[in-house]
Amino acid sequence: MAQPEGIIRWQTLSGEPITVGDVTITPQSQALIIRLPFGGLVWNRPVAVLVEHGGQTRRMPIIDITRVVQLGLLGLNLAFAIFLVLSTRRKTKRGVK
Amino acid sequence: MNGISEKFNHIAITTVKGQEQSMALMEKLLATAQPSAVYSAPVTSGDYTIITASEVSAGIGFGYGLGGGVGPKSSEGETTSEAEAQETQEQPSGFGGGGGGGGAAMARPVAVISVGPEGVQIQPIVDASKIALAFFTTLGGMVIMLSRMRRASRG
Numbered sequence: 001m002a003q004p005e006g007i008i009r010w011q012t013l014s015g016e017p018i019t020v021g022d023v024t025i026t027p028q029s030q031a032l033i034i035r036l037p038f039g040g041l042v043w044n045r046p047v048a049v050l051v052e053h054g055g056q057t058r059r060m061p062i063i064d065i066t067r068v069v070q071l072g073l074l075g076l077n078l079a080f081a082i083f084l085v086l087s088t089r090r091k092t093k094r095g096v097k
Numbered sequence: 098m099n100g101i102s103e104k105f106n107h108i109a110i111t112t113v114k115g116q117e118q119s120m121a122l123m124e125k126l127l128a129t130a131q132p133s134a135v136y137s138a139p140v141t142s143g144d145y146t147i148i149t150a151s152e153v154s155a156g157i158g159f160g161y162g163l164g165g166g167v168g169p170k171s172s173e174g175e176t177t178s179e180a181e182a183q184e185t186q187e188q189p190s191g192f193g194g195g196g197g198g199g200g201a202a203m204a205r206p207v208a209v210i211s212v213g214p215e216g217v218q219i220q221p222i223v224d225a226s227k228i229a230l231a232f233f234t235t236l237g238g239m240v241i242m243l244s245r246m247r248r249a250s251r252g
Contacts, residue, residue, distance in 0.1 A: 015132030018139055020146040020212040027150070031130035035123070039158030039198075042129045046136065046150035046207055051217045060217065062150055064207045066224040073235040080239050084246050091250060 009033040012047065026050040105165060108194040112163050115196045119159045122198075129155045129202070136210075145213040152207050157200035165192030 015027040031044040048061045128134065137149040168189040206222045 011130070013130075013132050015136055018148065020139065020141075023212055023217060025148070025210065025212065025217065027132050027136040027148070029132040029135040033127065033130050035127075038160055039156065039200075040123055040126055041154070041156040042126055043152075043154040044130050044135050045152040046132075049210055049217070049219070053216070060219055062208045062210075062219055063221060064152065065221045066205075066207075066227050067152075069228050070231045073231045077235045077238050081242055084242055088246050088250055 007035055009035075014050070017052075022053065024052040026052070104190070104192045108163060108165070108192050112161055112194050112196065115161060119198065122157060122159075122200075126155055126157055126200075129153055139212075145211055148210040148212075149206055150208045150210060151204045153202070153204045155200065155202035157198060159196065159198030161194070161196040163192075163194040165190065 010030070010032050012028060012030045015029065017024050017026045019025075026049065027046065028048045028050065029044055030047045031042060034041040045064065046062045048059050051058050051060055134153050135151055137151070139146045139148050141147075168191075170188050205224065208222055209220045211218050211220065
């Protein structure tokens with residue numbers, strides 16, 4: 001197995017191709033590796049599969065809907081917070097004038 | 098002094114063994130960074146073959162401690178027995194070492210890849226409980242922020 005070069009490494013790897021009938025699927029994953037002298041962390045997620053059929057290869061992305069919705073809600077919360085701060089500053093400035 | 102060095106050597110060897118075990122554990126952890134940890138083996142049922150894709154995360158932490166020291170020689174008057182008197186001809190010493198560690202791993206299914214007569218299809222797996230939790234946390238955060246801002250503008 002290849003050793004990570006640095007403390008933090010972000011890599012995309014392709015797995016062993018799986019052949020089902022006349023279709024060959026190559027899974028791809030993306031991993032974040034943090035290696036420290038006193039431990040480590042690995043986060044690995046599927047990104048896409050390469051589908052080879054009839055001599056043609058197409059990439060089918062794997063979308064993590066749960067993560068997309070979670071990040072969307074987080075973004076909404078941040079946008080709401082920024083909007084509130086800006087609107088309060090405007091009101092304060094108007095009040096001072 | 099031979100006794101001291103023997104004790105120290107024993108502790109050092111034990112610590113090195115512990116470190117080697119931790120490194121072996123790190124290698125196992127790094128194995129989860131491979132695509133084989135994320136994609137399951139294909140399962141065939143009838144015309145359909147299914148492969149599950151999961152998000153995998155794992156972490157470990159460990160630590161060691163090693164220490165010791167040599168005390169002052171005790172005087173003859175402080176000894177209580179002959180055996181103890183013989184022992185105190187050498188300087189009293191103490192060495193100790195220890196280690197500990199912990200870890201966690203988590204896997205969550207993200208999608209199902211199915212290969213059938215219709216071709217290859219990717220069906221996402223939605224974790225409704227996680228989404229609901231995130232939604233209510235967001236809603237709660239917004240309500241708290243709004244109420245604080247209102248209070249601040251009134252004050």
